Amino acid sequence: MLTPEGISKIAVNALEDIKGDNITVIDTQELSPLFSKMIVCTGSSNRQVKSLANNVVEEFKKNGVGIVGVEGEAGGEWVLVDSGDVVVHIMLPQVRSYYDLESLWNGQRPE
Numbered sequence: 001m002l003t004p005e006g007i008s009k010i011a012v013n014a015l016e017d018i019k020g021d022n023i024t025v026i027d028t029q030e031l032s033p034l035f036s037k038m039i040v041c042t043g044s045s046n047r048q049v050k051s052l053a054n055n056v057v058e059e060f061k062k063n064g065v066g067i068v069g070v071e072g073e074a075g076g077e078w079v080l081v082d083s084g085d086v087v088v089h090i091m092l093p094q095v096r097s098y099y100d101l102e103s104l105w106n107g108q109r110p111e
Contacts, residue, residue: 003104004029004036004085007065011081014059015041018052020090026105037086038105042096046076052090053079 008025015023023066029036043049048074060083068082078091078095081088089101
């Protein structure tokens with residue numbers, strides 16, 4: 001069974017493959033019993049956001065990571081990929097700036 005760290009690594013690699021920007025991994029183990037890691041990534045367009053999410057899903061499937069759900073694919077402004085232990089948020093720059101998940105979860109906001 002993969003650890004949250006291993007799942008995070010798979011997700012980050014999948015995001016980097018499609019040129020995701022400002023990839024941030026936040027350890028949420030002490031903050032929430034629902035998941036251990038949150039990954040936030042920026043995509044430059046709706047199409048790229050969807051492609052990033054699709055690549056994460058494909059890599060999770062290849063590596064035997066279960067997927068609880070995927071939401072937001074229709075709009076492509078913010079797509080969430082939930083694997084249980086690791087939640088991946090892929091957003092357009094303006095959406096990421098508005099919701100500022102890094103600050104909400106005590107992470108470091110990228111420069």
